[in-house]
Amino acid sequence: MDFDTVRTFVAAAEAGQFQEAAAELAVTQQAVSKRIAGLERDLGVRLFTRGARGAELTIDGQAFLPHARELLRVSERAVASVRTGRxxxxxxxxxxxxxxxxxxxxxxxxxPEIELDVxxxxxxxxxxAALRSGEIDASFRAVAAPGRPLPEDIESVRVLDEPLQLLTGPAHALARARxxxxxxxxxxxxxxxxxxPGTEWAAYYDDLTAEFGLTIEATGPNFGSDALLxxxxxxxxxxxxxxxxxRLVWPAGHGLRRIPVTDPVPVYPHSLLWxxxxxxxxxxxxxxxxxxxAAAPGGADTWTPKWVRPH
Incomplete structure (x- = not known):
């Protein structure tokens, strides 16, 4: 069903005159008549009777009017949902x-005035893929991971170098270190x-362990941060x-320690993509x-993998 035709029907019903509806829609009266006639053919009913007092709705026209108005409201909401800025x-x-x-x-x-979907x-x-299809507008990622160059139509900018910390329990050998x-x-x-394996953070930690001779174990099922803590x-x-x-919260009895890592400070590079x-x-x-x-980029005392794009 053509929405222009439905809009014409509603305008004529509210104006009570095809001529007034034509003026409101900036079309000719003949165009209004043709649209209404086409709608009546599609529906198989008469929607208006023409008389001295103008165009009056039939019983079928009266029944169709609230649904026609709802059709227009739905179409307006559909357009607004994808209109830039709306x-x-x-x-x-x-x-x-x-x-x-x-x-x-x-x-x-x-x-707060900007609506967000996170x-x-x-x-x-x-x-x-979601950026390229328009499903999302932006994404935070570490770029560019080995073997995964960004497509030419995707832009990026480094927005945060996040220092790593070591998290230990109270009985760990390093728990009292500042x-x-x-x-x-x-x-x-x-x-x-x-x-x-295969994620950008896996590539980051692979390079970190190779660079400094560390041992990272990714064994066992991942039951989430609470089980990890x-x-x-x-x-x-x-x-x-x-x-x-x-941002993590744990019971006071856990006695966990967050300890800065230094010499150099490993930083995780967060970039915005669009x-x-x-x-x-x-x-x-x-x-x-x-x-x-954004804070000033890290200097010589920080570390990131060689594949990370510079600031």
């Missing part, structure tokens, strides 16, 4: 407790069941890495906000 800005933050989620919370506090896409290939050098971690078991708290032989901005031709006006606002909030 729909929410859709951003992938990977997971709810990691640094990108915090960056978006800060953005929302600074710009998504969590695990795989970088899935995220890039900081710990990367070299000092050699020989200690670092347990990270969330490091999934329980294990680290109860097992003196294990520690784990987490980003400085990762499609070159994305027209959403809030995307520029997000980029400006992240640029203003």
């Amino acid at each position: 729909r929410p800005l859709r951003v992938d933050v990977i997971a709810s407790r990691v640094a990108p989620s915090g960056l978006m919370r800060d953005f929302h506090r600074a710009h 998504l969590m896409l695990f795989d970088v290939d899935r995220a890039v 900081s710990v050098s990367v070299a000092r971690l050699a020989g200690h078991r670092i347990w990270m069941p969330g490091v999934v 329980d294990t680290i708290a109860d097992t003196p032989a294990l520690a784990t890495f987490m980003g400085e901005h990762t 499609h070159r031709d994305n027209p959403h006006p809030a995307l520029a606002t997000l980029r400006a906000h992240l640029a203003a909030a």
Whole structure:
């Protein structure tokens, strides 16, 4: 059913005159008559009777009118849902407790007038495909992982270098250290069941272990952060890495320690990705906000893999 025809029907019903409906729609009276006649043929009923007082709705026309109005309201909502600037800005933050989620919370506090849809896409290939299709407007990723160059139509900018910390239980040998050098971690078991082969963070930790001779164990099922914290708290032989901005809460009795890693400081590089031709006006606002909030890039005392794009 043609929406212009439905719109013409509603205008004629409300005006009570085909001539007035034509003036409102900026078409000829003949065009209004032809549209109404076509709609009547499609429906198989008479919608108007023409008389001295103008065009009056038949019983069938009266029955159809509220549904016609609803059709127009639905079509307007459908158009508004994808119209640039009218729909929410859709951003992938990977997971709810990691640094990108915090960056978006800060953005929302600074710009509460901008509607947001926050998504969590695990795989970088899935995220890039969603950017290219327009399913999402932006994604936070580490770029560019080995063997996964970004397509030419995907732009990126480094927005946060997040220092790694060592998380230990109270009985771990390093639990009382105020900081710990990367070299000092050699020989200690670092347990990270969330490091999934093929992910960008797996590539990051592969390079970290190769560079400094560390031992990262990704064995066992990943039951989530709560189970990880329980294990680290109860097992003196294990520690784990987490980003400085990762938000975790654990019971007071766990006695967990977050210890800065130094000499050099391993930093995880978070970049914002978007499609070159994305027209959403809030995307520029997000980029400006992240640029203003970004700390100065790490210097010679920090480490990232060689495949990470520079600032």
